[in-house]
Amino acid sequence: MKIRVEQSDLDNAINKVKGAVNTGNTVIDIVKGFKLTAKDDNLQIRGTDLELEIETNIETFVEEEGEVVIPGSELSKLVKELPSEEITIEKLNNKARISTNNSKFTLSTYNPDEFPEPMSVEENMSFELQPEILEEMITKLNFSCATDDTQPQLNGILLDINEDNIAGVSTNTYRLSYYELDHIFDLENNEVIIPLQATKQIKKLVKDSEEPVKIILSDDKGAVIEFDNQILKTRIIEGRFPDYMQVMPREYNTEVELNTSALKSVLKRVRIIANKESGVINIDVDKQNSVINISAAGNEVGEAHERLNADITGESMSINVDVNYMMDVISKAVDGEFTTLKFTEKLNPMAVIEPSYTHIIMPVRAG
Secondary structure (H helix, E strand, O other): OEEEEHHHHHHHHHHHHHHHHOOOOOHHHHEEEEEEEOOOHHHHHEEOOOOOOOOEEOOOOEEEEEEEEEEEHHHHHHHHHHOOEEEEEEEEEEEEEEEOOOOEEEOOEOOOOHHHOOOOOEEEEEEEEOHHHHHHHHHHHHOOOOOOOOHHHOOEEEEEEEEEHHHHHHOOOOEEEEEOOOOOOOOEEEEEEEEEHHHHHHHHHHOOOOOOOEEEEEEOOOOEEEEEEEEEEHHHHOOOOOOOOOHOOOOOOEEEEEEEHHHHHHHHHHHHHOOOOOOOOEEEEOOOOOEEEEEEEEEOOOEEEEEOOOEEEOOOOEEEHHHHHHHHHHHHOOOEEEEEEOOOOOOOEEEEEEEEEEEOOOOOOOO
């Protein structure tokens, strides 16, 4: 195999694939590498950790067709540091020579015949989303996923599919994010849980895309994302996702609208004082004075009291919540100048409401 490719093109392609390459301890060393396949003036680069697989294709000048598996970490770092000019990659027996006008490097390689075969995913259903919609949905859902292994079915985003909409849901049982796509998809009912690691890579890949993204789901525990000469394949998480509708209040007693920037500033200051372990703060809605009072007591640190003007509909009420969860949703999911908060009762969840999006935060008992 021998190819010539521009440094910027190769660096960009490697950055797309390296999220699937296993960089930790593994009994299968070859999955620490990138598989490069050169054919018909096309270079295919593929990486996998056996749960997630990413493939991208770029145009290149192929002098000799072939394939090689090169250690991922070394290749990635090397290409990044090479000058912005044409790179030649040539396979010589069990080595790969990487050269530019003034540089020459030799890297050990793996046997390409031992690289895992592409993940097989039989299509059960498919649909398309605009990349900016998919990116927004993932952004507003990822931070609510659980990150421990005690409930693996919570380590990803649920796609709850029916004929007239698709809902994306994530939760760690203390908070829940719900994003609804109200487009008519005309699909059969289905539920799949896409792993968090895969959704992080999908968000990264679609960021600069302008083409519709095709999402393929199968009955054999896999999903495929296709766009812009790129393919991401992932296994889906087995297990049953909780009945999230039981958590979402059907009606609210109190609605509060207030300036997003002002709320974010108050939360940042109050978090400094709040108990570092529990993060508990109190939100007191004062209907009579059209304000909300946010306070915290931090054991030996001290106390914090803040007041914000607000438009309030409904009843006065008070609730204790985790300030870190409040900061997450306001910083990562609220786009508008104003934030809408909705409440039911003191010991029931509160909600942050955006168009097509609801974020539920469970109350915290004081003390």
